[in-house]
Amino acid sequence: MNPTKIVSVLKRMKRNFVATPYLHLAATGTIGLCLLITGCFIILYTNLNDLIEVWQQDIRIVAYIKDGVSDRQRTLLAQTISKLNGVKEVSYTSKDEALTQLRQQMKHRSSLLDGLHTNPLPASFTIDLVESQKNRVNVTLLSRKINEFPEINDVEYAKAWLHRFSGFISFFRLASLVVGLVVFATTVFICSNTIGLTLYAQRDELDIMRLVGATDSFIKAPFYIQNLIQGLLGSLLAITLLFAVYNIFIAKIEAYGALMATWEVRFLSLTEVYELLLIGVVIAWLGSYISLKQFLKS
Amino acid sequence: MLEQVTRFNESGKRHIIEVFHVYKNYGPRPTLFDINLTVLENEFLFIAGPSGAGKTTFLRLLFRDEQVTQGHILVKGINLQRIPRRKIPLLRRDIGVVFQDFRLIDHYTVYENIALVLEAAGHQARYIPKRVHQVLRMVGLEKTLHAYPARLSGGEQQRIAVARAAVGKPLILLADEPTGNLDADASDMVFDLFAQLHKLGTTIIVATHDKLLLSKVRARIVSLDQGHMEIKNHL
């Protein structure tokens, strides 16, 4: 493009905007709304993922040992278990230690325990897992294996929520994907229609341009640029709104205090911000492409 | 492949437009019927015929605004049947057209309307205003530079249309009833401009139903009636 064409393109962009300002604002708003929804999903998704990771740190298996198992048997068993695939460390809690721990947890109510004549608590192994093995399938398998040792009375791990939660996460993942695609397609559709309207409003002018020897790219250029700018503005709008909402939300949550000790609600990362901007631009580009192609074909 | 053969007549003049057995149908009945015509470079040609004869349709075929139903048209040796879409703008830059209905953009000023042609062709920014002033002076309308077409009289609009067709110094100028709205003086001015362009080497084709006009200008005349072309004086 030479300077003359660039100036002409800029002039026509201004003209387009002045001719149909609301249409252009609507297009920007639509892209903004789409990215707002997308952004919400990304934030929810990354934070839920974080939460799962935090919880996964806590995944460990507790195996309760039958009363009357000798020290030697116990040491051997500990060795066997620590050699199992995925086991990082096995630590032993004796009956006495278990009681002490319970007393500590109960604090001032620990006097309730004074009335006990025998220690009802079992000794146990706490089995820490290798990081990569901390998932539902492995935990289930390992627990079953450990439960088969005759010295073991019972095995405990956070079975119920682990199941439910990983189910929920894969559902959430799929749902975000579907919703994301639908929102994306809808936005592209709305955008291409908005641009289609501006094109239709100017069809005489565009026809005349073609008749006097303007190339398609000369005709298309202002629409593309305009839409890319709208896409960027829409994304920026969405990101600003998201950030505002996020801050309000965080302030509310912090009022509830230490609940969040191990889990910090994150905003979009810089990469995700760039990704949102990119999505906005892609939407605008696709919208322009579709509508211009349709228009120039006729 | 573009079929690009340039033919010349006996005196060495290039065949700039060649029309072979062209039919154009809009409905079942042909609007143009077996048209054969050769136009030489720098020729001044009238296409005369009554209203509805098919003059506008014929001109539209020449700059590929419409496609033939049957037959072939070569412009500068380029077969318009085979020209790729992206090359059409280049063809149109070689052909200035004065449309019967002017086709001015009503929210562009006169200046912008005319400058558009040069902008689209990518001329240098310095050259554009100079050239636009020049053609406006030639049609006697330099005062209307910043006016909008709708504010001008029909005759003034027609002359703006002529100025726009001429501004890009096209090889071929097609004028569809270019004096339909003009009085004798304005009409003379337009034909003076055509004569100037003709002297510079432009091929000029004027479609008209104005018999008076035919007697005023020295040019070859072909007549078109109900889609049939009759060529009285052959090359």
Ligand SMILES: Nc1ncnc2c1ncn2[C@@H]1O[C@H](COP(=O)(O)OP(=O)(O)OP(=O)(O)O)[C@@H](O)[C@H]1O
């Ligand atoms: N786009 C079109 N669709 C259908 N029919 C058309 C179209 N253009 C022209 N025609 C028909 O073709 C015939 C010739 O029309 P054309 O406009 O070429 O005549 P003309 O010689 O230019 O007439 P005039 O002197 O009134 O301008 C007419 O009968 C018209 O109805």
Ligand SMILES: [Mg+2]
């Ligand atoms: Mg006509």
